[in-house]
Amino acid sequence: MTEPLPLLPAQAEPPSGQVDLTLTQTEEQPRLRADAARNRTRLLEVAAELAAERGIGNVSMEAVATAAKVGKGTVFRRFGDRAGLMLALLDHHEQQLQAAFLMGPPPLGPDAPAAERLRAFGPAVLRHERAHRDLYVAAHADLARHYLSPANHLRLGHLALLLRQLKAPGDIELIAHTLLGYLSTLLADHLLTERGMSMERLEAGWYDLVERLGAAA
Amino acid sequence: MTEPLPLLPAQAEPPSGQVDLTLTQTEEQPRLRADAARNRTRLLEVAAELAAERGIGNVSMEAVATAAKVGKGTVFRRFGDRAGLMLALLDHHEQQLQAAFLMGPPPLGPDAPAAERLRAFGPAVLRHERAHRDLYVAAHADLARHYLSPANHLRLGHLALLLRQLKAPGDIELIAHTLLGYLSTLLADHLLTERGMSMERLEAGWYDLVERLGAAA
DNA sequence: CACTTAACCGGACTGCGGTCCAGTTCTGTT
DNA sequence: AACAGAACTGGACCGCAGTCCGGTTAAGTG
Structure with missing residues (x-):
């Protein structure tokens, strides 16, 4: 909780081979040694496989290690830690979403007016997170890290950009956080599952929110 | 993750002796046996003590059990589970806050106009959570339960009530969730600590939010 | 191509959260 | 007061996350 944080070289996101991380700006990756890179991809593959067949919640770190024929320490x-592995797994999916709203077609992509992009952002994220619910929940088990994750940072920046283009009044950064909070996996899941709300209702709520918080003064 | 949930009599909040839980409506508490009630209080006392002296993060369940001279199973x-104990610990603090905005003096309590109460709610919660940061973080480690906790439910209901009194347009429940999300312990902590924002800025953000989301159409 | 060194590897080890169940203690009933 | 059964108790037990460190291997240097 307030430890000195032993070593942990802070290299949790080094890309390997075909994996392209240019989207989520990784501050700098120290270049993995060849064997290490190989192991990394194998680990991710195996983890995804195990997760698919028995549910991510029932995949222990040891199981991943064994299945990848690698020591636990590796x-x-x-x-x-566990959350780190989840995050890495998630990263792949996250990139699809990021591509969609950074370079995809309208209304999500850059060829649509900002107001429309902002509107479209909500449902896109809601649906995306719903599709990968388990993984998101497992990955964000450590909530503190969540706010620091590149994916979250990117979403935040994107929202702030759109809001600025819209000349939205007020504290842009805080508003962006508020909007993102509305899209939180756990909140959406709670409302859909526990409270029995419909996806349409959540989307309508988003449109309303965007209208009131994004409109120019 | 998708287990049948063995027994767990779902009795996590039975009051004991002087502890008054009428505020956070506890759906029904099966009345603890005398010895069990005694143990419960001792456990909470001991836990609070240990938490105070070595930080809540360094208090294991076993340590609490041992210090209270009780078996781990008890x-x-x-x-x-761990989150349950945290929640119980938190409950006491939470009641102070609840009392403040349910029955306290203006601008938080019922003798102030709804708009003022809504405004005052934000800073009150932000400061309260900041004061008990560690505990909130530990307790909400299990985020799924968080949305179901009586405390959260009460806050939500309170906000919804005020919004309704203000004749705020839109989907009241969703707006209440959005507002509550802004006050999330973890978000606030992130903004204050990691992003170096000031408390004043967060409060200003809240006022702005309330004005835009709470104002009648 | 030999050599140095930094990085990596694996698996034994620790501590904790959570479960289980045989034995004990309380509470309501007659 | 005696009894039956429900509720509670405690500690042995299990599996997993995370650490540690002696041995190994890859990448720069001449």
């Missing part, structure tokens, strides 16, 4: 060295 | 039977 897994932890690479990903730091 | 602790888990009483509180379900």
Whole structure:
């Protein structure tokens, strides 16, 4: 909780081979050694596989290590901790979403007016998170890290950009956080599952929110 | 993750002696046996003590059990799991806050106009959570339960009430959730600590939010 | 191509959260 | 007061996250 944080080289997101991380700006990756890179991809593949067949909640770190024919220590060295592995797994999916709203077609992509992009952002995220619910929940088990994750940072920046283009009044950064909070996996899941709300209702709520918080004074 | 949930009598909030839980409506408490009630209070006392001296993060369930001269199983039977114990610990503090905005003096209490109460709610919660930061973070480690906790439910209901009194347009429940999300312990902590924002800025953000989301159409 | 060194590897080890169940203690009933 | 059964108790037990460190291997240097 307030530890000195031993070593943990802080290298949780080094890309490997075909994996392209240019989207989520990784502050700098120290370049993995060849064997280490190989192991990393194998670990991710195996983890995804196990998650698919028995549910991510029933995949222990040790199981991943064993299935990838690697020592447990290796897994932890690479990903730091369980949440780190989840985050890495998630990263792949996240990139699809990011591509959609950074370079995709309207109304999400850059060829639509800002107001429309902002509107479209909500449902896109809601649906995306719903599709990968388990993983998001598991990954954000450590909530503190969540706010620091590149993915979250990117979303935040995107929203702030759109809001600025719209000349939205007020504290843009805080408003962006508020909007993102509305899209939180756990909140959406709670409202849909526990409270029995419909996706349409959540989307309508988003449109309303965007209208009131994004409109120029 | 999708288990049948063995027993867990779902009795996590039975009051004991002087502890008054009428505020956070506890759906029904099966009345603890005399010895069990005694143990419960001792456990909470001991836990609070240990938390105070070595930080809540460094207090294991076993340590609490031992210090209270009780078996480990007893602790888990009483509180379900670690988060349950945290929640119970938190409950006491939470009641102070609840009393403040349910029955306290203006501008928080019922003798002030709704708009003022709504405005005052934000800073009150922000400051309260900041004061008990560690505990909130530990307790909400299990985020799914968080949305179901009586405390959260009460806050939500309170906000919804005020919004309704203000004749705020839109989907009241969703707006209440959005507002509450802005006050999330973890978000606030992130903004204050990591992003170096000032408390004043967060409060100003709240006032702005309330004005735009609470104003009648 | 030999050599140095930094990085990596694996698996034994620790501590904790959570479960289980045989034995004990309370509470309501007659 | 005696009894039956429900509720509680405690500690042995399990599996997993995360640490540690002696041995190994890859990447720069001449």
